Amino acid sequence: MKNPLDSAALNAAIENVHRAGMPGLFAEVRDDDQVWRGAAGVADVTTGRPVTADMRHRVGSITKTFTAAAVLQQVESGRIGLDTPIGRYLPKLVPGERGEAITVRMLINHTSGLAEYLPYAYPSLKAFPALADTGPQSLDDHRFTRFDPAELIEMGVTAPAVGTPGGTPGVYSNTNYLLLVELLQQVTGDTAERYITRNVIERAGLQHTELPAGPHVDGPHSQLYEAWFGMIDPPRDYSVYDMSWVGPSASLISTVADLNRFYRLLLAGEIISPSSLEQMQRTVPVVSQEGQTIDYGLGLHPLRGPGQGTFWGHGGTVWGGGALAMTRADGKRQLAVAVNLQRWNRLDSSGRPQPHPIDGALATLYRVAMHD
Template sequence: MTILRRVGLRAAAAGTCLVALFGAAACGTDTAPAGADRVGAIQEALDATVRGGFPGAQAVLTTDAGDRTVTAGVGDIATGAPFPVDARVRIGSNTKTFVATVVLQLVAEGKIELDAPIERYLPGVVHGSGNDGNRITVRQLLQHTSGLPDYLAGGDPELRAERGTAQLEVDTEAVRWQRYTPAELVRLAMTMPPRHEPGTRSVYTNTNYVLLGMLIQQTTGRTASAEITARIIEPLGLRDTWFPAAGETGISGPHPIGYQEIDGERVAFTDLDPSWADAAGAMIATGSDLNRFFRALVDGKLLPAAQLDEVRRTVPFDRMPEAGYGLGLIHLPNSCGKEVWGHGGSIPGFETRTGVTDDGLAVTLTVNQLPTSEENAELVQRAFDAAICSQ
């Protein structure tokens, strides 16, 4: 999910701490995968995000040697506490990569055809306002080339104008606590015209992945949440990763407070009903769990070679001109010329960037407030790049 609000920032506390997960937990400690000078570069980049207006930031780096966590700022403005070790956070659109992995597993099992129309599996669901499920394939949903409108409008002012008041304003109290079904979200999208002809270009659209969650349930008879748990979370031993249950509005276990800027005020926004995000962005995880998932995916432990090859076939990505979007996986640009595959996620309270390099490093970077300007977003990208290029 991606939501930007251009409102004023207030400075956050700027305390910093580096935590070695496989050693003493102490500020300034350095005992893990990257050298002291490179960890210093990560720390400096995280500190810059805090000076730029974010309450706090955390980078988790994972290699065969273990995990390293670097933090800056605070996880709780009221107490001054930093991000906790193994912090649980809302991972937003990283959920899409879990969903795509399950869909590709079902493709490998012969239960779904990548280039079959979604109408075959969900008859009558993708229909209305010029949208036609007979002309949209499963692959196009995975790769955001379907042309379907976004029930969140995706930050597109032109589309917002077309849909009038239909857009879900997810940082309002009404939407924050409302329970939505996937069918309701899709019906909202179907009140709007297509963005473009199917297959002509890639435009990031959350509706695609809500439909893919519905496809998983239609194909298996179980929810996308249940299939993600059985096929990915349990086999990989991701103990701190889950899809929130119906009505689950909080984050259990150690976690930072997530904040949202609303009308120039910073509001604690950790608790919410994430059903409006559904299979497009509802999951919760730690940075170390995300790193293990993405490493397993890129290393071929979750998909056969043929399906992993399909995942890595990219098209130009509208959100990042230098990146390429595959089937739920993004080929990410970076300053050190590494081969990096990952994703990212934005949801009120949290933004995460994830990536796995060709030399075996996995990185998850989290800030506990969404960027509110392009300048803010650039600070997060620089910090992620510093972590990716640290080895």
Template sequence: MRDGLERWRGAAGVADLDTGRPMRPDYEHRIGSITKTFTSVAVLQQVATGRIGLDTPIGDYLPELVPGERGRKVTVRMLLNHTSGIADYMLPAFPKLVKDPGQALDEGQFHKLAPEELVRLGLAAKPLAPRGKYAYANTNYIIAGLLLKKVTGQDPESYITNNVIREAGLRHTYFPRSARIEGPHAKMYESFYGTIAPARDYSVYDMSWAGTAGAMVSTMDDLNDFYRRLLGGKLLCAAQLREMKTTVPAYEPEAGQEVAMRYGLGLFTLKMPSGGWYWGHDGGVFGAGTWAMSTEDGRRQAAIGHNLMKYERFGDDGKPLPNPIGDALLAYMDQALSGTPAERVHGVSPVPQGLPAPGQLRPSPAP
């Protein structure tokens, strides 16, 4: 975490269950959907040049990829804020995920998926919400990557590397070139809500299934650097940063409740239990969870990575059971960002119903 010029790093637990190797705070880590913020910055850079219009239909750029009514009515903005009415491709891409998650993950470990195929699967699947309503879908950001490729003539990963990662001065952030993480890292264990027992290491994995929606690797220090520079106006001009921070409700609240999470363009704002609102994103891939949040001016920040995923358990009614890990993560992040003493945030409630769990980027549904 950071507060102005002050910085603190810490780690707990083990990086390898077999050897007992301890976790370190400078390890490289798969950051999942935090990749979306980088992809959105790249698209907004092209908006600033006039090559992309936020409210232009995606069919104007990619008519063969997104044909018909969707191509005419889904805009670039709708892709970036998940109001496109396009479904996620995860279940079609991993068809055994619900019945046998372990087998699905094992079979997909070295399987390469082209972004065009991921889009096709997403377009063919049933959406969770109609166009105009928020419904998180990785498909949106795979399309955004292909849009970048169309207007820049470069692979989107190369464009993001040269114009976002390097522009931000990040030294340990990259799209992996193989199934392996290049630098020192922890093993990453997937439990899939207890259906994979004991939890299995998936730190070696072909990330083509995530692409410009979630394939990147980074460190917690790099993520704090990135969000501080982004929120401080160093990566986008003021007009595009305003667009990025223009949000929609991320869920439908119960009667009389406040919406505690709103999604912009690859960036969300979240109200913590102690009352403050913060900006950032979370990410989750098989075995690795990440959460990076900042005050609006980027002065106070916290980023946390963990190497056990889908530790939650569900009751017979399909509802999540009380979970001390999620409570602890939320309390820890709240304390880090707000400076509130630990005794005042200890035992806070989990994220309000309808929100994703911290660090749990929805790569797959609960059973």
């Protein structure tokens, strides 16, 4: 007989993350028709307002799965070729030989060799992700900056390449997904935000998920505290922020319940076809923004669970906020968690993040949540 969700263990695990130094976090764990939702800590360190499990939250690069699904829908309709060079669609943005060498697939799985534009858009983060000599001043400078996506793409395309097109390991880069956003707009004749909203978010029946137009999170939500590796002390609230610096590659607002619903339907073949899902789950080695080599598919990342089977999903961070959503391949066991502090690890003299109690506490929460 299958073990029921262990509510006591989950409650203890989420509370321990808060005790380890996380101001607030909340999560939903599902096993078939069993659901556990929990929250620990505060949404506002000044007032002591508690976090609740139904809060809306900036989920960062989890957005990439939504964007990838939208592109694959257009592949299914014949408007986009997965292995067609991006230069055939967007010759002005990726001109010349690179435009012919980089395919749509290479953008989705980060093997394009295109550099990350972030250090160029945020000058004081120049050494990102090796941050020993950088400061967080750019975060404040750009709180209400309205970035032009074409200019951000140009920063990434004109920066020194980080690899050859199709070469592995790939290097994770938001430049890839800003190009996919432009590609969607080119082939659908609509904004990527509207297309993704209509064909992915609404198709999945997500009631509390949106790509925001302005800098605010509507509805009940937590403040988002950025520590920037101890350089912002105490951590500063960046919950109000213009998200044009990432656009529909990482700007999604959602809830833990909506995230679990989305990944459950995606893995059931209800957002894209089973053959497209199979393409999504073909992985290559990619170097993450944290410098670790991970397996990465088409907007999906696998994680081997402590019990049986592989979990698929994505993580994401924004300034001050983070989230992780993972669903077992059979769709039955699920975890979605949101946290309201980022970059809590201080750096050593060589710029490497130092261990923090939050790391171990989160790992325990994930283990308890994914084990049946």
